[in-house]
Every structure is written in C-alpha cells, then in structure tokens.
Amino acid sequence: MEFFADYALLIMFILLIAITITGVPLGIAMIVSSVFYLMMSGNDIGLAAENVLNGTFGNFVALAVPLFIFAANIMNAGKVSDRLLTFSLALVGRVPGGLAQVNILTSLIFSGMSGSAISDAAGVGKIITDMMTKDGRYPRGFAGALTATSAVVGPIFPPSIPMVFYALISSTSVGALFLAGVIPALMVCISLGIAVFIMAKVRGFPIENAIPWRALPMAFLRALPALLMPVILLGGIYSGVFTPTEAAAVSAFYALLLATFAYRVLGLRDFWNVVVETVKTTAVVTLVLCGAFIFNYVITVEQLPQGVFEIFSSWNLSPAEFLIVLNILYLIMGCFLDVSTIMLVVTPLFIPSAMLLGIDLNHLGIVLVFNMMIGLITPPYGILLYIIKALNGIPVGEMIKEVWIFLAILIGLLVVFTFSPNLVLWLPRVAGML
Numbered sequence: 217m218e219f220f221a222d223y224a225l226l227i228m229f230i231l232l233i234a235i236t237i238t239g240v241p242l243g244i245a246m247i248v249s250s251v252f253y254l255m256m257s258g259n260d261i262g263l264a265a266e267n268v269l270n271g272t273f274g275n276f277v278a279l280a281v282p283l284f285i286f287a288a289n290i291m292n293a294g295k296v297s298d299r300l301l302t303f304s305l306a307l308v309g310r311v312p313g314g315l316a317q318v319n320i321l322t323s324l325i326f327s328g329m330s331g332s333a334i335s336d337a338a339g340v341g342k343i344i345t346d347m348m349t350k351d352g353r354y355p356r357g358f359a360g361a362l363t364a365t366s367a368v369v370g371p372i373f374p375p376s377i378p379m380v381f382y383a384l385i386s387s388t389s390v391g392a393l394f395l396a397g398v399i400p401a402l403m404v405c406i407s408l409g410i411a412v413f414i415m416a417k418v419r420g421f422p423i424e425n426a427i428p429w430r431a432l433p434m435a436f437l438r439a440l441p442a443l444l445m446p447v448i449l450l451g452g453i454y455s456g457v458f459t460p461t462e463a464a465a466v467s468a469f470y471a472l473l474l475a476t477f478a479y480r481v482l483g484l485r486d487f488w489n490v491v492v493e494t495v496k497t498t499a500v501v502t503l504v505l506c507g508a509f510i511f512n513y514v515i516t517v518e519q520l521p522q523g524v525f526e527i528f529s530s531w532n533l534s535p536a537e538f539l540i541v542l543n544i545l546y547l548i549m550g551c552f553l554d555v556s557t558i559m560l561v562v563t564p565l566f567i568p569s570a571m572l573l574g575i576d577l578n579h580l581g582i583v584l585v586f587n588m589m590i591g592l593i594t595p596p597y598g599i600l601l602y603i604i605k606a607l608n609g610i611p612v613g614e615m616i617k618e619v620w621i622f623l624a625i626l627i628g629l630l631v632v633f634t635f636s637p638n639l640v641l642w643l644p645r646v647a648g649m650l
Contacts, residue, residue, distance in 0.1 A: 375394060
C-alpha cells in the first residue's frame with residue numbers, strides 16, 4: 217500500500233489516460249482516477265463529494281453555462297438563422313465570393329447569441345454550407361473548411377462559454393473577458409473576409425445576384441430583434457444593470473420571447489425538444505466540471521502548479537518566451553485533445569506561473585481561448601470538421617486540403633494577439649473593467 221501511496225499521482229494520470237482511451241467520457245474518467253488517487257494516498261474519499269458540491273453549488277459563474285446553452289438551442293430551433301442569412305446576403309452578397317462572405321458575417325452575428333463554436337457550426341453553418349455547395353457553386357471542401365473556420369469566432373465574440381470556464385479557474389472577470397474578445401473576433405472576420413475576397417478573384421468563385429439596396433431595410437428590420445441580443449447583453453453588463461451570469465438568464469429569456477412571440481416559430485413540441493437537448497448538453501458539461509473540480513483539487517494538493525513554475529523558472533523565460541512556449545504547447549495539444557480537457561485540466565497548471573511573470577490573466581485568457589479554438593479545426597482531431605461532415609456529408613479529407621490557408625491566417629492572428637496585450641485589453645480598459 218505504501219508503494220501505491222508513493223506513486224499515487226502517476227497512477228492517477230495513467231488511469232485517466234487508459235479510461236479515456238476506452239471511450240469513457242472525460243468527466244467520468246477524471247472522477248474515477250481522482251477518487252482512486254484519494255484511496256491510494258490515504259485521503260478521505262469524501263473529499264471528492266465535498267469538492268463537487270462546493271464547486272457546483274458554490275459557484276455562481278457556473279450557472280451561466282446551461283443558460284447560454286439554452287439560449288443557443290432556442291435560436292437554432294427558432295429558425296433565427298434564416299433571417300440572419302437574408303440580412304447578411306443583402307449586405308455582402310454582391311462582394312466577390314458573396315456566399316463565402318455571408319458565411320463569415322453570419323457566424324459573427326450568430327456568435328453574439330450562442331457562445332459556442334459547435335452551436336454556430338450546427339445551426340447557421342449547416343444552412344450556409346448547403347447554399348454554397350448547391351449546384352457546385354463552391355467546392356465542397358472549401359465550403360466545409362470555411363464554415364468550420366468561421367464558427368471559431370463563436371467563443372471569442374461575447375458571450376463565450378469557454379471564457380466562462382476560464383473565469384472559473386482563474387478568478388478573472390467574465391465581463392472583462394467578454395469585452396476583451398470583441399476586437400480579436402472582428403479582426404478574425406475581417407482577415408477571413410479579405411482572404412476569401414482574394415481567393416474568389418483567383419479561383420473564380422461566383423458573385424451572387426445582387427439584392428436591391430431598397431430591400432436592405434426590410435431585411436434589417438426582420439433580423440433586428442436577433443441583432444439586438446448581443447447589444448442588450450453587453451449593454452446590460454457594462455452599464456451595471458446585471459452581472460454576466462444574470463446576462464445569461466436574460467439571453468435565454470430574450471431568445472424565448474424572440475422565437476415564441478416576435479418570430480412565432482417555436483411551438484410547444486419545439487420548446488420541449490429544446491429543453492431536452494439543453495438538459496442533455498448541460499449534463500455532459502456538468503459531469504466534466506465535477507470531474508475537473510476533483511482533479512484540480514488533487515493537482516493543488518500535489519503542488520503541480522508550483523512544480524511547473526519551478527521548471528519554467530529554471531529556464532529563465534521572459535514573459536514573451538513563456539507565452540511562445542505556451543502557445544506551441546497548446547497548438548500541439550489542440551491536435552489531439554478537446555477544449556474541455558485542455559481548459560479544465562491543463563490550464564490551471566500554468567496560471568500561477570503567468571501571474572508571477574506579471575502576465576495579465578485577462579490577456580492570457582483571450583490568447584488561450586483563441587488558441588484552443590484553432591484546435592477545433594486542426595487535423596487530426598478537428599472536431600468542427602467532423603461536425604460539418606456529419607451535418608453536410610462533406611468528406612473530412614476534402615476539408616483538410618482547404619483548411620490550411622485558414623489555419624495559417626488564424627495562427628498569424630494568434631501571434632498578433634499574443635504580443636499585443638494593449639490591443640486585446642483596450643476595450644475593457646476603456647470601459648473601466650480593468
């Protein structure tokens with residue numbers, strides 16, 4: 217038994233990897249391996265339940281996650297994407313590569329409602345991809361790759377579920393993180409739009425039949441209630457009317473009013489399906505959070521963050537060098553691990569080192585969240601590519617051939633955000649959040 221106590225931490229990590237490889241959900245794998253650690257190290261296994269209860273019921277910020285999920289599901293079920301697409305088509309459809317430009321703009325607008333890249337790709341992304349591939353207007357691989365890439369904006373532009381998770385583990389302000397994501401999100405969309413414009417010229421992508429400018433006001437009015445959601449959320453948060461967690465409740469309530477009364481497209485059966493889907497997704501997310509609370513307790517007890525800091529200290533890294541190493545590490549992990557694993561298991565190890573190096577944790581949060589979003593389209597894992605395949609039937613191989621140019625753009629922007637903290641933090645500073 218003494219042998220197991222000496223190597224309890226190592227055995228815990230081996231057990232975590234072994235259980236995950238068998239296909240068991242990450243949350244369960246973290247709970248089982250952590251409880252096994254408590255048993256081997258002679259600790260009271262009741263600490264597992266204590267950390268779960270304190271983490272889930274004692275954390276007001278965590279409540280925002282299911283509410284944002286609920287709002288996103290209502291928006292998808294309520295066919296709001298149809299009105300957003302019509303408005304975007306009227307606005308940028310006449311530009312070279314019109315439907316591709318619509319893809320990018322609609323993803324940006326929808327991201328102000330969902331906070332999730334997967335919701336973005338599964339909702340509005342499916343519709344615009346079908347439009348792009350109809351009658352062979354765009355190559356399937358290009359359409360799928362662009363849809364997956366534009367969905368990356370979802371968790372960067374507020375609201376953002378990954379930023380809520382980061383705030384949980386770093387004790388930073390959700391409101392400051394939300395506002396810090398605005399400029400990076402806009403820069404991503406502008407950069408993708410310029411790239412698509414050039415590719416449309418070079419590859420001869422079609423220009424859509426221009427919707428008359430006189431039709432734009434009506435398209436705008438039809439989309440206006442949906443467009444107001446991010447305005448209401450951000451305005452309420454930064455004016456002090458409600459907290460970011462309360463903003464999640466407001467977004468869910470507003471989405472329900474919008475789909476039920478303004479657009480009248482959400483019936484009782486649709487509402488029930490939304491509730492069921494939200495409960496399922498929330499259960500999965502909560503399970504991962506519960507596992508992370510126990511797992512991070514073990515990491516804290518074993519003083520792993522201090523060990524990581526000692527390693528970095530021995531390398532005598534400057535803050536810039538630390539960020540470079542961290543970005544490379546996260547880009548590699550993004551090829552193989554999902555966002556929840558990297559965020560909840562790996563990220564807490566590096567936060568103390570970043571603090572002691574004087575790196576602003578809000579800036580670090582934007583950089584890491586953006587880095588992890590790049591992982592969503594990076595082969596071989598690239599979960600967004602597989603979602604597009606499941607929804608639109610586009611082979612992953614065709615998308616991988618087209619996604620590299622977009623990956624290069626995003627990595628270039630990652631470098632800019634990493635070394636331009638003043639750019640990233642300008643808005644929250646102006647708003648008095650920092």
